[in-house]
Amino acid sequence: MTATEARPVEVSPTLTADAALDARRRQGLPVLSLTSGEIGLPVLxxxxxxxxxxxxxxxxxxxxxxxxxxxxxxxxxxxxxxxxxxxxxxxxxxxxxxxxxxxxxxxxxxxxxxxxxxxxxxxxxxxxxxxxxxxxxxxxxxxxxxxxxxxxxxxxxxxxxxxxxxxxxxxxxxxxxxxxxxxxxxxxxxxxxxxxxxxxxxxxxxxxxxxxxxxxxxxxxxxxxxxxxxxxxxxxxxxxxxxxxxxxxxxxxxxxxxxxxxxxxxxxxxxxxxxxxxxxxxxxxxPPEVVGRLRAARRLHETVARAAAERFRAAGVPVPPVRATCYLYPDLEPLRGRLAAVHGVRDGAGLAGLLVERHGIGVLPGSLFGEAAGSLTVRVSTSRLYGQAEAERNAALSADLPLRLPWIGRALDHLATALHDLTT
Amino acid sequence: MTATEARPVEVSPTLTADAALDARRRQGLPVLSLTSGEIGLPVLxxxxxxxxxxxxxxxxxxxxxxxxxxxxxxxxxxxxxxxxxxxxxxxxxxxxxxxxxxxxxxxxxxxxxxxxxxxxxxxxxxxxxxxxxxxxxxxxxxxxxxxxxxxxxxxxxxxxxxxxxxxxxxxxxxxxxxxxxxxxxxxxxxxxxxxxxxxxxxxxxxxxxxxxxxxxxxxxxxxxxxxxxxxxxxxxxxxxxxxxxxxxxxxxxxxxxxxxxxxxxxxxxxxxxxxxxxxxxxxxxxPPEVVGRLRAARRLHETVARAAAERFRAAGVPVPPVRATCYLYPDLEPLRGRLAAVHGVRDGAGLAGLLVERHGIGVLPGSLFGEAAGSLTVRVSTSRLYGQAEAERNAALSADLPLRLPWIGRALDHLATALHDLTT
Structure with missing residues (x-):
């Protein structure tokens, strides 16, 4: 390949992975998008x-x-x-x-x-x-x-x-x-x-x-x-x-x-x-408004991301210590035998596909982040769980107990149900 | 050079050529910036x-x-x-x-x-x-x-x-x-x-x-x-x-x-x-506001760019037919002998330098557009002549005779004086 050859390039997968979920949403089925790193919070x-x-x-x-x-x-x-x-x-x-x-x-x-x-x-x-x-x-x-x-x-x-x-x-x-x-x-x-x-x-x-x-x-x-x-x-x-x-x-x-x-x-x-x-x-x-928003957003991410990590751990899936961001990176390796036997899933892409098709849950396989194709790590982002409308998002930012907000509680239950299904 | 070698790259000259003019401006000397293609008109x-x-x-x-x-x-x-x-x-x-x-x-x-x-x-x-x-x-x-x-x-x-x-x-x-x-x-x-x-x-x-x-x-x-x-x-x-x-x-x-x-x-x-x-x-x-603005801007560019072209032609400098944009591209080749003898100028960069230093006029030499270094073509842009303040710029857009506006008239006189000086 010469320097001038058209170089291979991939579409940024975090920007396109939601397409499969959209199809499901149009059918009226419940979806849980944990793919995008876009932060679903309003502009100050x-x-x-x-x-x-x-x-x-x-x-x-x-x-x-x-x-x-x-x-x-x-x-x-x-x-x-x-x-x-x-x-x-x-x-x-x-x-x-x-x-x-x-x-x-x-x-x-x-x-x-x-x-x-x-x-x-x-x-x-x-x-x-x-x-x-x-x-x-x-x-x-x-x-x-x-x-x-x-x-x-x-x-x-x-x-x-x-x-x-x-x-x-x-x-x-x-x-x-x-x-x-x-x-x-x-x-x-x-x-x-x-x-x-x-x-x-x-x-x-x-x-x-x-x-x-x-x-x-x-x-x-x-x-x-x-x-x-x-x-x-x-x-x-x-x-x-x-x-x-x-x-x-x-x-x-x-x-x-x-x-x-x-x-x-x-x-x-x-x-x-x-x-x-x-x-x-x-x-x-x-200025103070910005500092206040940063603090509120940080606390919201922490609460929801740690709660999501707990759902994985409760299913026997290890998650590295979540100390920042709205991401967690569980490794479903302990479920490998079961995933292969019951669902024919042997790699991260298969796992992500299973979660979309069987449970309407979007996650990104670790292979997109450079892991071997066989890895069963996935990236989970909680940044889109805070609400659809601006009022919901503002409520999430100001809630003392954001996990008690119905839309956030439902999302975590959706995740827990799917993980329970994968493990039993 | 391998594909991974840091490749040579030039700063976009149209974005930096105004620096020399700024220095002159700070000294309180008159300047005429004909370098930038930035259109000095307000946002609708x-x-x-x-x-x-x-x-x-x-x-x-x-x-x-x-x-x-x-x-x-x-x-x-x-x-x-x-x-x-x-x-x-x-x-x-x-x-x-x-x-x-x-x-x-x-x-x-x-x-x-x-x-x-x-x-x-x-x-x-x-x-x-x-x-x-x-x-x-x-x-x-x-x-x-x-x-x-x-x-x-x-x-x-x-x-x-x-x-x-x-x-x-x-x-x-x-x-x-x-x-x-x-x-x-x-x-x-x-x-x-x-x-x-x-x-x-x-x-x-x-x-x-x-x-x-x-x-x-x-x-x-x-x-x-x-x-x-x-x-x-x-x-x-x-x-x-x-x-x-x-x-x-x-x-x-x-x-x-x-x-x-x-x-x-x-x-x-x-x-x-x-x-x-x-x-x-x-x-x-x-919508109609946009169509109206396009028409007014087009007419303003035409009037001022053609007037600038006339100043060059009056000094014996050929200019290709200006039919669009706010640019003209005079070729000072007929002045080559005089520029060399009187000013020691033998190329486009020298010509641009002479215009800045002697007359406070900024233009871009044709070499920046791929011409041979020796070329005496210059690109002249009228897009910054329409006024400094928003009121001036709006006046220019709505004027029946924009050349009669004092700031535009002065700019064209400044140009004519400099060209006269170069030719006599």
Whole structure:
């Protein structure tokens, strides 16, 4: 294959997996969508007004983003222990395009943990590189095991590949776990030894349940080589507004990367929607409404995701410790014999298919996150359980006991019933 | 260089060329910015309201764009003689990312006319291909000369390259000219003969001055192989809102491209800002306010761009016939001897530098559009002359005689004075 050959690319499965459920819904059958990471919560009124007020803004503005936005984002990171030069902040129409542009800007091959978000591997391929998969340590998803990382990079170099970047997700999608500080520190040291850039996707950073136990960014341990990305899709449910920001490291690497990233951004997207930038600046300044919403959303995710994890554990299915996000990552391995014997299911895709067809439940198989096809892990997202109408969603945010809300209770019962059926 | 080597990329010069002018402005010196293609006109109140009303929309929605937007865009094309299936419309955060994603989706090398918009060449390089430059016929910018196209593609194939796409701009940036129907027809025939896809950037399609003389899209002559892209940045001055749409051909090629383009879009940007899509749907439905604004903007561009062209012609500088857009493309070749003798200027970059430093006038040298470095062509954009404040811009839109508005008159006098100085 030459460099100019059309490269294979997969449709982002998290964006299309709901189609099968839709068909069932149209037949009037009950469905339980646990696939999408889209956060089903309303836009804060404050941010609606900020967007509306910025509607007259129609200039392109700076490629890297408006000064007001970059300054606000720098303050956001500073409040989280990462002093940030607004001149080293770059925004884009989502953290997804920023992550792709970073991979293009750095060049070379890309190490990704297993499991990890589907798009990292596709970005490496679209940029002409190779994704190099390294398993995460048990219970600490989102970072490659440091010792295995070293071995994998040396192996890749010995066969002529050129790994330059390690992408990590802290806290993690798909597992909802958080890599511990010692693991992140060891990872940072390996990356320093081997001259690797760390791209740390911290879009779930505000969704660690224990407010005092913030996730450790690799930028604390290897500040000279860590790029941090985040956005407003997860903490403030603004996925459809499409905005992300990244924070480049101070020092020569950061300055070189900034020049190259802005050049690439200028060719790929020019600038990010100006009214959205204005509203995002408001969000990153974190006025009280925003802080209050973050706290409420975090508590809601925690309550519902942990309740869902309990349903799996009650069925004898192990789930890594859910400490953040709205995701859990059960492994149905203990049910393998039964799934094969009763349902003819032998892999993750078959398991996901069984759950849709027999129970109207949508989940994503671990294979989409880089696991072997035979794995019986699935990613379960609770982010769409909080209600359909805005009133329900607001009720979920303000409820003392969200599990007692009928629509959330029904969803968890639906899940428990399906798991009971699979095990008996 | 391997496929994974970091590829060279240039900052989009139209987005950075204003820096030198800013320095002068800060010194209180008069400046005349003729560099940027950003349209200095206000957002229509109707569209501000549409954006504000859509602020609650925070879901990702379909990768290809909301049904309402795709249906509205299909209607827009249908009214222009191109019946369109909304299922073959794809939107993105600007036509720039769409053009890049199309180049990735098609693969191979890319033929671009000379002169042409700076980003086409960079997209080809970023996607791992080679830009193959073919001159446009005199006075018909935006399309490669059909006979030269054939020869260039055959030459490229004989040296092992794989040209698959021809990018055209109808009407043209940077020249403000419009390729005639016979040229477009001949181009379409060559592309059919050689099995090339045509990507027709028609973002200036609504800015042909003579409403009865609409530009000929290659989609009329080679409907089975032409992709049309457009956006709202030029006709409605919504550049900073970032939205573009493309129309894929009906038939097998279009269906294959659709699948691949949507897959790539799902990995590069997921979706386009939902509130912007809603406002864009309103715009593409073309209610009377939109039609009225298009007419007023078109007339303003025509009046000012033609007046600017007259200033050049009065100084003995030829300008190709300006029939659309807010651009003109004078060639200062007749002044070469004088520029070299008096000012030591021997190329386009030197000429642009002289105009900034001596006269505070910003233009872009033709070399940025693919011309030889020695060329003395420059691209002149009148899109920032319509006023600074919203009231001035609205006055320009509604003026019977916009050239009599003091700020526009002063700008043209500034230009005439500088040209007089260069020639005497």
């Amino acid at each position: 009124p404050l941010l609606r007004r900020a967007l509306a007020d910025a509607a007259p803004e129609n200039g392109y503005g700076p490629v890297a983003g408006a000064v007001a936005l970059r300054t606000a984002a720098a303050g956001y990171w500073e409040r989280r222990g990462l002093p940030t030069d607004p001149g080293l902040v770059v925004c884009g129409p989502g953290s997804k395009p920023l992550l792709f542009a970073l991979v293009l800007a750095i060049g070379g091959d890309v190490v990704v943990p297993v499991p990890s978000w589907v798009s990292y591997r596709q970005h490496a391929i679209l940029a002409g590189g190779e994704p190099i998969a390294v398993p995460a340590p048990p219970g600490e998803g989102g970072v490659p095991d440091p010792a295995e990382l070293r071995a994998a990079v040396l192996r890749a170099r010995s066969r002529g590949r050129d790994p330059r970047t390690v992408i990590v997700t802290v806290p993690d999608n798909p597992t909802g776990t958080v890599a511990g500080p010692e693991t992140v520190r060891a990872l940072a040291e390996v990356c320093r030894d081997l001259g690797l850039v760390i791209v740390s996707d911290e879009i779930y950073g505000d969704l660690v349940y224990d407010e005092r136990a913030r996730a450790s960014s690799p930028a604390r341990f290897a500040p000279e080589r860590t790029v941090v990305t985040t956005g407003l899709a997860k903490n403030l449910a603004l996925g459809g507004w499409r905005i992300g920001v990244c924070r480049l490291p101070a020092g020569p690497l950061g300055r070189r990367l900034h020049e190259r990233l802005v050049a690439i951004a200028s060719q790929l997207w020019s600038a990010t929607a100006a009214p959205v930038q204005a509203a995002a600046a408001c969000a990153f300044r974190e | 109140p109707l569209l501000r309201r549409a954006l504000a009303d859509a602020a609650p929309e925070n879901g990702y929605g379909p990768v290809a764009g909301a049904v309402a937007l795709r249906t509205a865009a299909a209607g827009y094309w249908e009214r222009r003689g191109l019946p369109t299936d909304p299922g073959l419309v794809v939107c993105g955060p600007g036509s720039k990312p769409l053009l890049f994603a199309l180049v990735l989706a098609i693969g191979g090398d890319v033929v671009v006319p000379v002169p042409s918009w700076v980003s086409y060449r960079q997209h080809a390089i970023l996607a791992g291909g080679e830009p193959i430059a073919v001159p446009a016929p005199p006075g018909e910018g935006g399309v490669p000369d059909p006979a030269e196209l054939r020869a260039a593609v055959l030459r490229a194939r004989s040296r092992g390259r794989d040209p698959r796409t021809v990018i055209v701009t109808v009407p043209d940036n940077p020249t403000g000219t419009v390729a005639g129907p016979e040229t477009v027809r001949a181009l379409a025939e060559v592309c059919r003969d050689l099995g090339l896809v045509i990507v027709s950037d028609e973002i200036y399609g609504d800015l042909v001055y003579d409403e009865r003389a609409r530009a000929s899209s290659p989609a009329r002559f080679a409907p089975e192989r032409t992709v049309v892209t457009t956006g709202l940045a030029k006709n409605l001055a919504l550049g900073g809102w970032r939205i573009g749409v493309c129309r894929l051909p009906a038939g097998p090629l279009g269906r294959r491209l659709h699948e691949r383009l949507v897959a790539i879009a799902s990995q590069l940007w997921s979706a386009t800002a939902a509130p912007v899509q809603a406002a864009a749907a309103c715009a593409f439905r073309e």
